[in-house]
């Protein structure tokens with residue numbers, strides 16, 4: 332593990348443990364769910380789903396009786412397959428359904444994972460840098476996920492996509508996202524989240540009687556970006 336890069340370097344099939352901490356005294360012993368979702372680090376790739384290469388996915392689907400959500404996910408819990416409290420999410424048939432591993436933890440503890448593909452796999456990850464996003468979810472989200480899994484998975488994954496999009500909202504490259512109509516829509520929703528946050532920050536600054544010039548410039552810039560992207564959608568939808 333490199334502290335300098337905040338990056339794990341690990342071989343395929345080699346277990347690595349992550350410690351999850353939360354203040355369990357405030358939750359009265361209620362279990363928590365940790366969702367691990369693998370995403371591409373690069374903003375230009377952020378909308379693409381990380382999935383296993385053809386070769387490794389093919390080997391697993393032949394060798395074992397695994398669900399498609401397990402076969403396609405590059406990340407696995409190191410607990411034995413079929414163990415209670417480990418759930419694999421994601422629908423291969425829906426391009427915007429991302430793969431994640433959901434683990435139920437009854438108290439703050441370590442959990443081990445391993446990768447079942449390499450960065451160098453020629454399809455799948457294909458040498459692109461990846462991040463793992465860990466989200467701590469409470470039992471309410473877990474219960475909802477059980478009653479209507481598809482809607483909740485899509486919503487949660489949409490949230491993660493927005494987070495990835497808003498990492499560097501001002502650097503969204505219009506030319507790059509312009510190539511794909513789905514990409515533009517996702518970029519717009521990411522920018523809208525940033526705009527709402529900026530507007531809230533502005534209200535707070537006004538309340539504290541602080542200057543808002545810098546934040547005003549940001550808001551104007553964001554609005555212009557959103558407008559630009561929206562107009563590119565209109566042009567595509569109604570060709571002259």
Ligand SMILES: [Zn+2]
Nearest residue numbers: 384387448452
């Ligand atoms: Zn592979």
